[in-house]
Amino acid sequence: MLAFVLRRFLGAIPTLFVIITASFFMMRLAPGGPFNLDRPLDPTVMENLNRIFHLDEPLWSQYLRYLGNLLTGDFGPSFVYRDFSVGDLFANGLPVSLQLGAGAILLALVVGVAMGVYAALRQNSLADYLVVATASIGTTVPTFVVAPLLSLVFGVWLGWLPAGGWGDGAILNKILPIVTLALPQIAVIARLTRGATIEALRSDHVRTARAYGLPARSVVITHTLRASILPVVSYLGPAAAALVTGSIVVETIFGIPGIGRFFVQSALNRDYTLVMGTVVVIAIFVVVFNMIVDLLYAWLDPRVRLD
Template identity: 40%
Template sequence: MFRYIVRRLLQMVLTFFGATFVVFALVFANQDDPLQALAGERPITESQRLALTERYHLDEGFFTQYGYYMKGLLTGDFGESLTQRKIADLLADAWPTTARLALLALVIAAVIAISAGVFSALRRGGVFDNVTLVATLIILAMPIVVIAPLAQLVFGIQLGWFPPTSGADPSLWALFLPALVLASSVLATQLRVTRTSVAENLRSDYVRTARAKGLSYRRVVSVHVLRNSLIPVITLIGVDLGQLMAGAIVTEGVFNIPGVGFNLVRAIRTEDGPLVVGFVSVLVIVFLVVNLLVDLLYAALDPRIRYE
């Protein structure tokens, strides 16, 4: 296990440097005139342009700029945005909100997907199974850019069940509808994987052996079948984190949530390269750490798995 963790950590380091290099290169290639984009219609004096260009090394080459950024990042300094605000402060303000939104969405998706998937597998071919199949296909066919404003219009404005916008420092109730919308982007896939995994395990030899030994059907399902069936679902949840972060960009914009996605869109529009790379770098770290934890959960779910 120790060697496996060390190997994964080394892979994470390489992945982090590769991901930040690609993102930095894309931002560098897409820059036209970030200073003018930041100022909008207002003119920038030549002295201001020279001072800002020197401050953010905009007149130097790509590798030099990337070197400056990585030097600061490795020492814990994310630098400053083009608005002269520390990126670390912006991250500290935005991350708690996005973390609550993503965790709430993960919990909603996991609870609904596992519960409905297990019940569908136990009642294969029944009414509930067919209804969930149709519902998941509809959800998969609708992108989150359509679901988010539709849910806001119906449940937030017309019915008034939830706050239509969350605003600054939102409560869990204000985040519930955005989290439900965000969960819909991964819920359908998790449900179908759970249903397939449980149905496959129900036909396994160990289930027939457990039943022959006199164990109750409920105990066989809850202890043996569910534990083995959760392995692919846990894998999918770890991968879905990236999709949740991508969906948060749309969801936070629609529901006016000042999180990572909201700030990231604003930084892209203003061509604020340091802010874009800083936020994406943290997203990469979170994604790598979560996937490492998911891999380590395999051994807890299935003692037969050994990483040596």
């Protein structure tokens, strides 16, 4: 297993290199710059800023400088948030987004799998139709509708939970953002689990287990669920990366100081180093989560080999 992990990390290096290179030059070729304001700066001030941030150097020199800094773990200074480096912004915001993303994935996995299995065991019943209908609604209603609605109902009208804010990471402040992030994923996971469970229940090894007289609970948990969870595991890789790094709507509505808000703001403000930092973080998360998915696949399905 260790050799597999090392191979995956080494194989990811060329991919990360291509992503970083393409993103660097695409950002620099886009019109505008970090210091192009509605009210133009004095030419002398603009010249000094370009010299301080090395923007007056040839593009290839800027690229090599950035790669060299990146190898030492230096994402560079933020061009817009002048008092912070990109590393400082991530150090403050990434733990917050990780907590929200991890909580949402865990909630979606538990609830979505339970709903999917329950619906599959009662196929074509009222419970099955309710789960399918709920999942369809969950995948179509956007988070920018769900988030303010939950905040209004549970935070303002009922007063059960805080309507917004981080509250130094208090559990009550996390509930509404995590539920908002988890609802679309619950819907997707429930549909995936339902379809895979129905197919697994019709497989030969499950029918054989039933013929041997095994208890229904053992048949479902040991034989059916192990096979039906595989599509969900495949989906969790990109879904986890998206939840951790792409929660800008939820973080904005609930006033949470995560890193999601930096993704759009940095692109609009042409904050080159912050854009590049977010690209690197997303790419690393995708590589790591996909590797975890492969390991889970091998554990769940003995037919999958890692060598």
